[in-house]
Amino acid sequence: MIEFFNVTKQYKNGTSALSNINIQINKGDFVFLVGPSGAGKSTFIKLLLKELEPTEGRIIIDEMDTTNLSRRKIPMLRRKMGFVFQDFRLLQNKTVFENVAFAMEIIEASPKEIRRQVPTILSMVSLSDKANMYPDQLSGGEQQRVSIARAIVNSPSVLIADEPTGNLDPDTAWEIMKLIKQINRRGTTVVMATHAKEIVDMMQQRVIALEGGRIVRDDKKGVYGYED
Numbered sequence: 583m584i585e586f587f588n589v590t591k592q593y594k595n596g597t598s599a600l601s602n603i604n605i606q607i608n609k610g611d612f613v614f615l616v617g618p619s620g621a622g623k624s625t626f627i628k629l630l631l632k633e634l635e636p637t638e639g640r641i642i643i644d645e646m647d648t649t650n651l652s653r654r655k656i657p658m659l660r661r662k663m664g665f666v667f668q669d670f671r672l673l674q675n676k677t678v679f680e681n682v683a684f685a686m687e688i689i690e691a692s693p694k695e696i697r698r699q700v701p702t703i704l705s706m707v708s709l710s711d712k713a714n715m716y717p718d719q720l721s722g723g724e725q726q727r728v729s730i731a732r733a734i735v736n737s738p739s740v741l742i743a744d745e746p747t748g749n750l751d752p753d754t755a756w757e758i759m760k761l762i763k764q765i766n767r768r769g770t771t772v773v774m775a776t777h778a779k780e781i782v783d784m785m786q787q788r789v790i791a792l793e794g795g796r797i798v799r800d801d802k803k804g805v806y807g808y809e810d
């Protein structure tokens with residue numbers, strides 16, 4: 583489902599952020615990506631999102647080689663993936679409903695599909711009663727639930743999360759993790775970069791650890807393994 587073959591990423595200034603990464607993530611996996619600051623986690627995620635191109639190697643997503651993808655095919659690749667970030671990245675001038683609907687408008691879903699699908703997803707993230715609110719009227723946890731709703735509304739095969747609990751208090755962080763796990767149980771692959779030691783240790787999922795741009799651990803039921 584996601585495969586990295588000998589992937590290396592060197593930035594223009596010569597910094598080697600990832601060196602010769604080989605990894606396979608299967609459909610339905612739940613993977614934590616951990617490692618100290620500067621280990622290469624964000625670079626890994628940016629390569630998945632195709633925000634960056636690898637210097638060497640190939641990245642395959644759902645049998646699609648993303649390396650030499652024509653510009654025309656990038657939207658098709660992005661549709662396979664939903665993204666969640668630490669800082670939510672919601673559109674402040676749109677309501678909860680409109681933020682989620684916007685993700686469907688981008689892929690040219692019909693108004694009828696949008697009217698049907700958005701309430702279903704808002705109910706799944708327990709935000710039906712906040713559909714007409716604006717992001718600044720919501721708590722941090724609620725805003726993150728909107729961003730998760732937006733990420734999954736087009737039924738992606740992979741949910742990619744970069745430090746999704748970083749701005750949340752511990753109880754709210756756990757709520758978000760339960761939601762992400764629930765999405766995973768429904769068959770969506772999850773790749774989550776995080777510094778949240780407690781969450782990684784409790785959840786007992788696959789842990790891939792990066793250090794200095796290399797994979798130093800890949801455990802089926804792993805632990806965080808660092809003192810931050």
Ligand SMILES: Nc1ncnc2c1ncn2[C@@H]1O[C@H](COP(=O)(O)OP(=O)(O)OP(=O)(O)O)[C@@H](O)[C@H]1O
Pocket residue numbers: 593594595597598599617618619620621622623624625626
């Ligand atoms: N645009 C860039 N240009 C040059 N070097 C960069 C760039 N972005 C990141 N780096 C370097 O690449 C290495 C990996 O950075 P990356 O952001 O992937 O680490 P990270 O594991 O996500 O760290 P953090 O946990 O702090 O977010 C670091 O040495 C970093 O300084």
